[in-house]
Structures are given as C-alpha cells and as structure tokens.
Amino acid sequence: METAVLKQQVKKQIIEFLNLISVTPEDIRDDEPLFGGGLGLDSIDSIELVVLLGREYGIVIQDPKEGRKILVDVNTMVSYIEKNRTK
Amino acid sequence: MLYIHDTTCISPQQTLGDIDIKHLKSADGNKMMALEPSYQNIPTPVLRRMGKAVRMSVGAAMPLLQHFKPDGLIIGTANGGMEDCIKFLNQIIVYEEGMLTPGNFVQSTPNAIASQISLLSANTAYNITHVHRGLAFENAILDAIMLLKEYPDRGFLVGGVDEISSYNYNIDNLEGWYKKETVNNTSLYLTGSPGTIAGEGAAMFLVKATSAGAIARLRGIAMLHTTDENQVLAGLEAFSNKYLLPGERIDLLLSGENGDSRHLKFYEICEGFLGSKTAVGRFKHMSGEYPTASAFAVWLACTIIQKKSAPAQILKSPPTASAITNILIYNNFKGNQHSFILLSC
Numbered sequence: 001m002e003t004a005v006l007k008q009q010v011k012k013q014i015i016e017f018l019n020l021i022s023v024t025p026e027d028i029r030d031d032e033p034l035f036g037g038g039l040g041l042d043s044i045d046s047i048e049l050v051v052l053l054g055r056e057y058g059i060v061i062q063d064p065k066e067g068r069k070i071l072v073d074v075n076t077m078v079s080y081i082e083k084n085r086t087k
Numbered sequence: 088m089l090y091i092h093d094t095t096c097i098s099p100q101q102t103l104g105d106i107d108i109k110h111l112k113s114a115d116g117n118k119m120m121a122l123e124p125s126y127q128n129i130p131t132p133v134l135r136r137m138g139k140a141v142r143m144s145v146g147a148a149m150p151l152l153q154h155f156k157p158d159g160l161i162i163g164t165a166n167g168g169m170e171d172c173i174k175f176l177n178q179i180i181v182y183e184e185g186m187l188t189p190g191n192f193v194q195s196t197p198n199a200i201a202s203q204i205s206l207l208s209a210n211t212a213y214n215i216t217h218v219h220r221g222l223a224f225e226n227a228i229l230d231a232i233m234l235l236k237e238y239p240d241r242g243f244l245v246g247g248v249d250e251i252s253s254y255n256y257n258i259d260n261l262e263g264w265y266k267k268e269t270v271n272n273t274s275l276y277l278t279g280s281p282g283t284i285a286g287e288g289a290a291m292f293l294v295k296a297t298s299a300g301a302i303a304r305l306r307g308i309a310m311l312h313t314t315d316e317n318q319v320l321a322g323l324e325a326f327s328n329k330y331l332l333p334g335e336r337i338d339l340l341l342s343g344e345n346g347d348s349r350h351l352k353f354y355e356i357c358e359g360f361l362g363s364k365t366a367v368g369r370f371k372h373m374s375g376e377y378p379t380a381s382a383f384a385v386w387l388a389c390t391i392i393q394k395k396s397a398p399a400q401i402l403k404s405p406p407t408a409s410a411i412t413n414i415l416i417y418n419n420f421k422g423n424q425h426s427f428i429l430l431s432c
Contacts, residue, residue, distance in 0.1 A: 017188075019135045040132045044189060051188045 007078050014074075017052045018045050030074045046071055053077075058086030089232050090301035091292050091430075092242070093155070095147045096386040097121050098288035099272075100373050103147065108390060109398045111373060114272045117265050118251055119286040119375030129207065136190050137203065138168035140250040143289035144200045145207060148244060151293050152208045158241035159213030159234060160201045162248065163227035165220045165378030167197030170252035200248060213243075221420020222310050223247065224379040225428070229308060231294050239296040247382025248289035251375075256285055264376075264421065266346070275346040275372045276403075283345040286375015290382035292389075303392045305385075306330050307429040314423050316352045323357055323417070326427045331413075337365045337429075338411045339397055341384050343418030345371040350422050357417045365415075366406035368397050381418040381426055388414040392432045 001009075011025035020039065028039070034049070035041050049071050053059040059081065061067045070080045096102040099119035100112050114120070121143055126134055128149045134142065144162065172195035178187050193199065198216040205214050213234070217226040224247030231243045259265060266282035275284060298304065307330035311322045331337070340361055344354040358367055368391075374383040391397045395410055416428040 019190075021131060021135045042132065044136075044193075048188050048190060051186050054186050055182065 003078060003082065006081065007074055010074055010078055010081070013052055013056060014049070017048050028074060033073055034071055049077075053081070056087075057081050057084075059084050088296065089228070089235055089294050089305040090296065090298050091294055091303045091305060091385075091389055092301050093151050093293040094291065094302065094386050094389050095150055096288065096290040096383060097123065097143045097147045098290070098374050098383055098386075099286060102386065106390065108373075108387065109400065111273060111400045114284075114375070115269065117270055117284045118256065119272055119284060120251065121287050121289075133203075133207065136194055138171040138194045138199075138250070139287070140164065140166070140168045140248055140289070141194055141200050141203050143250065143287070144246060144248045144291070145203050147248075147289040147291045148204045148246060149207065151244060151291055152204075152210070155242065155293055156208075156210060157212065157244040157293065158238070159215070159231075159243045160204050160210060161213075161215055161217070161227045161230050161243055161245045162198075162201040162204075163217045163219075163224035163246065163379055163382065164197050164200060164248050165218060165223050166249055166252070166255055167216075167218070168195040168199055168250070169255050170250065171195035173252065173254040200246075204244070221378045221424035222426060224382040224385075225308060225310050225426045228305065228428070232305075232308070235294070235296040242293060242295040244291060245294050246289060246291040247379035247385075249287055249377040249379045251285050251287045251377070259285070264347075270346070272372045272375070276344065276369065278346050279348055281347055281349050283347045283371065283376040286371070286377045286380060288374055288377070288380075288383050290386040292385065303389045303430045303432060305428065305430055307427070309427045311425050312423055313425065316356045319353050319419075319425055320356045320360055322425065323360055323427060326429070330429050335413065337361050337413050337415045338406060338408045339366045339368055339391070339414045341368050341370055341388055341414055341416045342403070343371060343380065343384065343416070344369045344403075345376045350419060353419050353422070353425070354417070361415070363404070364407050366397065366408075366411075367403040368401040369403055370401060373401070378420055380420075381416060381428065384416045384418060385428060385430065388416060388430045392430065
C-alpha cells in the first residue's frame with residue numbers, strides 16, 4: 001500500500017477508534033502532534049491507539065517508551081506500521 | 088416531605104430549553120428516540136466518549152448545577168449505558184479477551200452516569216445509583232426523602248434515565264414487550280394489541296426539604312410488586328388513605344398506560360377507584376416505554392403544576408376542577424413493578 005493511502009486510512013481509523021466528533025481526515029495534518037495538539041487526545045486515547053495498531057496491523061507494543069516514539073503524529077505511526085505490520 | 092425546586096428533561100419531546108408540551112412530536116418505527124441538544128456545556132473530549140444515557144443525563148443535569156451545588160447525586164437507571172456495555176462484551180468475544188479498549192467499559196456501567204455528573208460539576212458529595220429496574224427512579228426518590236428527613240437543610244440532585252439500546256430493544260422485543268406491528272405514537276392507545284413502543288430520556292430534579300421557591304411538593308411515594316390488579320387497587324386505596332386529607336381528591340391521574348392491551352386492567356382499575364371527577368392524562372405517547380419513564384411523568388407533572396393546566400393532547404378525560412392541585416402518577420413496568428407518586432402545588 002502506498003504511504004499516502006496508508007496515511008489516509010490511519011487517519012480514518014484514528015477518527016473511528018477515538019470517536020472524534022466532527023473531525024475529518026483532512027483536518028489532521030501528517031505532522032500534527034497527536035497529544036498536546038489540536039486533537040485534544042489524552043492518556044486513555046493512547047491506549048485506544050495501541051489497540052488500533054494491534055487490531056488493524058498486528059503490531060504489539062509492549063514497551064511504553066517505544067509507544068511514545070510511535071504515537072507522535074501520523075507520520076511516525078505510518079512509518080512504524082510500514083516497517084512492522086504483520087497483517 | 089420533598090420539594091422539587093428545579094427540573095430539566097431530555098426526552099423524545101421538546102422538553103429542554105424552549106419547552107413545548109402542547110404539540111406532540113410524532114415517532115414511527117416503535118422507537119421514540121430522545122431529541123438531544125448540542126451539549127455545549129460538555130467539553131468535546133469528554134462528550135465524544137459518552138454513551139447516550141450518560142450524555143443525556145449530564146446534558147440534563149448540568150443546567151441545574153450551574154447555580155446550585157447539591158449535597159448528593161442520586162440517579163435511578165435500570166440499564167445505564169447498555170449500548171456501550173454490549174460493545175465492550177462483544178469486543179471480549181471478537182478479540183478473544185485480548186485487545187480490549189477501556190472507553191466503552193468505563194462509560195457502560197450504570198454508575199458512570201452519576202460519576203460523570205460528579206466529575207464535570209466537581210461534586211465529591213454523596214453519589215449513588217439505584218438500579219431497581221422499573222422502580223429505579225422511585226428508589227432514587229425514596230433515598231432523597233430519607234436523606235432529607237435526616238438532613239433537612241441539605242439539597243440533592245435526583246434523576247431518572249434510560250436509553251434505547253439495540254441490545255435491550257431486541258431482547259425485550261423477543262419477549263413480546265414491543266408491538267409486532269409498526270405503530271406511530273399518535274395512535275398508541277388505539278391499537279388494542281399486546282406490546283408497547285420503546286422510549287428513552289433523562290429527567291433531573293433539584294430537591295430540598297424546604298418549600299420556599301419550590302415548583303411542586305412530592306407528598307408521597309409507594310411501590311409494589313404484583314401481577315394482580317386487585318393488589319394494585321388495594322395499594323392505591325392504602326396510598327390515598329395515607330397521603331390524602333379527608334375530603335381531598337386527586338385532580339389529575341397521570342397514567343402510565345402504554346398501549347399494551349395486557350396491562351390496561353391495571354390502569355382502568357385505578358381510574359375506576361378515583362372516579363369521574365379525576366381527570367386522566369397519559370404520557371407514554373410522549374416518552375415511550377422505558378424503566379424510568381416515571382421520571383418523565385414527574386417532570387410532566389411539575390410542568391403542569393407550573394403552567395396550572397394540562398395540555399389537551401395528554402388528556403383521556405378532561406379535568407373538572409378549575410385548577411390542578413393534586414396529581415397522582417400511577418405507573419407500572421412490565422406488569423409487575425408498580426408505583427404511585429403524589430405531587431401537589
């Protein structure tokens with residue numbers, strides 16, 4: 001899958017998993033910080049995103065330090081998915 | 088004695104903000120869904136996690152808490168956030184007990200309602216949820232009555248809430264609680280068939296033991312479990328003897344009649360006991376049927392007392408008194424959980 005298509009897919013999944021009311025994929029910039037930015041995500045959302053990676057891409061994140069590096073923005077998520085996905 | 092000082096309601100009718108009980112909103116498909124406001128008083132990050140029952144409750148409660156900090160939050164709900172509960176249980180099966188997200192779970196328990204109200208209003212006082220199915224709201228009121236007897240200088244938020252979830256609708260439908268034919272709420276009482284239509288809503292009340300500035304006085308409440316209409320009659324007789332003064336009568340019976348032909352006997356025996364001088368009004372065509380629909384009835388009674396008249400669209404038989412002073416709510420849930428609530432101005 002092309003990176004641009006994957007980014008669009010991940011944005012849609014973030015919106016769906018986190019039930020981001022009235023947010024569209026176009027509203028999320030690739031380099032926009034997921035936490036501490038305009039999306040207003042919090043610690044419970046980080047768990048939801050870890051579950052998203054597991055369910056949709058077969059990626060298991062066990063080390064919280066690793067998670068912090070992956071869940072920075074859509075770019076970092078997609079880069080990690082491309083290298084580590086099992087499905 | 089309990090005095091209702093303020094009240095709000097989210098229901099399938101226009102009952103929040105610009106209240107209109109004269110005109111009935113029509114609903115097809117045997118489900119009366121609540122008209123939800125935009126919830127501007129709930130922060131967006133919090134709102135997006137809320138299930139409908141929590142959302143409606145917080146949306147109804149917050150306007151009441153803007154100028155009053157209650158000494159306790161007392162909620163009655165039979166099912167709480169059932170829709171989210173089922174989402175979570177389905178996740179357990181689909182993902183074989185792994186990969187579970189916390190959002191649906193933390194929002195799905197019945198006490199998530201009172202806890203979210205507590206968190207958003209920064210209220211750390213008494214916080215409790217009553218879950219006695221069709222008498223959950225009545226037990227919440229009873230709790231408030233007992234607390235006010237013990238602490239007459241305090242005030243409490245009491246609420247009744249339930250949502251339509253696909254799960255409980257389907258289960259109840261299989262059990263025969265909803266009509267097999269598609270019914271519009273405007274013709275609910277004309278069907279003559281078993282079953283009713285589903286409803287949902289949240290009604291909240293600020294209650295105190297003091298009368299100054301109160302909307303209505305809740306003079307008595309009684310509950311009973313029976314499937315025998317004669318026991319309901321005996322219960323009403325005992326209730327009237329206990330709470331009505333000699334010579335005093337009920338001006339309006341707000342009947343929980345819900346179009347289910349199997350339960351009509353309960354309502355008719357109460358109407359017969361009260362006699363032709365008591366007007367009869369019905370509310371399930373406005374709210375639909377749900378376990379805490381009596382909370383909607385109490386809200387409606389308060390509104391009638393405030394407006395000093397009952398809207399024509401609820402009346403089964405017209406009032407004979409010039410003013411409505413005493414309103415009796417009789418409700419039953421699934422033909423075995425019955426309650427009487429007496430309100431006066």
